[in-house]
Amino acid sequence: MFTPYYRAWLPAWRGDPYGTPRKLRLPEGATTKAPTAARQASLVPGGETAGTKLTRRWLLDGLAGYGKGHDALGEDATSRLSPYIHFGCVSPRALAVRAREKRGVAFVRQLCWRDFYAQLLWGQPQTVTDDLRPRGDRWVDDEEKLETWKEGRTGYPLVDAGMRQLRDEGWMHNRARLVVASFLVKHLGIDWREGARHFFDLLLDGDVAQNIGNWQWVAGTGVDTRPNRMFNPTAQLKRVDPAGTYVKRYVPELADVPALELAEPGLLTPDYPVPMVDHAEAVREFRKRRGN
Numbered sequence: 324m325f326t327p328y329y330r331a332w333l334p335a336w337r338g339d340p341y342g343t344p345r346k347l348r349l350p351e352g353a354t355t356k357a358p359t360a361a362r363q364a365s366l367v368p369g370g371e372t373a374g375t376k377l378t379r380r381w382l383l384d385g386l387a388g389y390g391k392g393h394d395a396l397g398e399d400a401t402s403r404l405s406p407y408i409h410f411g412c413v414s415p416r417a418l419a420v421r422a423r424e425k426r427g428v429a430f431v432r433q434l435c436w437r438d439f440y441a442q443l444l445w446g447q448p449q450t451v452t453d454d455l456r457p458r459g460d461r462w463v464d465d466e467e468k469l470e471t472w473k474e475g476r477t478g479y480p481l482v483d484a485g486m487r488q489l490r491d492e493g494w495m496h497n498r499a500r501l502v503v504a505s506f507l508v509k510h511l512g513i514d515w516r517e518g519a520r521h522f523f524d525l526l527l528d529g530d531v532a533q534n535i536g537n538w539q540w541v542a543g544t545g546v547d548t549r550p551n552r553m554f555n556p557t558a559q560l561k562r563v564d565p566a567g568t569y570v571k572r573y574v575p576e577l578a579d580v581p582a583l584e585l586a587e588p589g590l591l592t593p594d595y596p597v598p599m600v601d602h603a604e605a606v607r608e609f610r611k612r613r614g615n
């Protein structure tokens with residue numbers, strides 16, 4: 324359980340991380356050649372220099388507003404440091420030390436989630452493929468529905484915006500990740516492993532421990548203490564993107580639809596699909612499947 328872990332984690336470490344090692348021994352067969360793949364213009368620049376610059380800017384301008392603003396999708400008010408942390412360009416420990424000095428409690432808590440999932444995978448390596456807490460799920464095998472979700476054409480604006488952000492940027496806001504993942508697993512009844520695979524293919528921060536831990540949390544087969552919770556994609560839209568800023572950024576077909584109408588699934592414009600599943604019906608089906 325996360326909360327007791329967090330309570331034990333906070334006082335367990337203090338001070339700066341270890342200094343830079345003078346020498347590194349490479350594993351056999353590894354080389355130091357730079358990758359040759361073409362860089363996509365829309366992707367963020369990689370490396371320690373870029374990571375350090377972003378960290379400095381974040382600690383100065385972003386951190387103070389994180390506690391209140393991190394779920395506001397349209398404002399994009401999270402650090403976007405995850406790819407740098409994943410590739411070792413930014414030390415999560417150094418980041419936590421600096422953020423703690425600046426009283427960034429909510430942000431430090433998120434860094435603790437990262438540690439928690441890393442520990443979970445360390446202790447339970449079988450969870451890469453197996454449910455931590457099996458719920459007797461019988462998954463729906465439907466390639467067409469899975470593709471519709473991947474393409475961001477579900478008819479639920481928040482889900483579609485999230486999936487298209489992933490496709491365009493190789494990154495997705497955490498609140499959108501929660502909603503799209505819950506939609507796949509609980510509205511469509513599709514195996515969380517399918518979703519995790521797609522995320523892993525496209526995410527710049529794609530990380531086995533974080534991806535699996537979070538997908539299992541959402542599926543209710545992992546460490547969530549409320550395994551049968553379902554995110555309602557329209558209620559979420561009203562709460563975290565009331566002006567439709569995020570949705571309109573990634574779903575251009577909806578640019579001219581008034582914000583209030585975005586939260587009423589149906590025929591929003593002829594270019595945009597009707598919802599692929601009815602929310603109330605999906606809730607009933609899910610409860611039946613889980614036997615509650």
Ligand SMILES: Cc1cc2nc3c(=O)[nH]c(=O)nc-3n(C[C@H](O)[C@H](O)[C@H](O)COP(=O)(O)OP(=O)(O)OC[C@H]3O[C@@H](n4cnc5c(N)ncnc54)[C@H](O)[C@@H]3O)c2cc1C
Nearest residue numbers: 401402403404405433434437497500528529530533534537
């Ligand atoms: C289904 C699903 C899959 C995910 N897959 C990944 C993944 O492959 N790699 C990954 O790094 N994160 C993953 N996350 C967690 C989270 O969405 C991202 O870490 C976060 O959105 C990264 O953006 P940020 O750096 O702006 O985060 P911020 O909000 O600025 O948070 C700072 C840091 O805290 C850590 N963090 C924040 N939220 C979480 C969380 N829920 N779990 C673990 N660590 C967290 C990250 O290292 C992040 O960079 C996933 C979440 C979900 C719901």
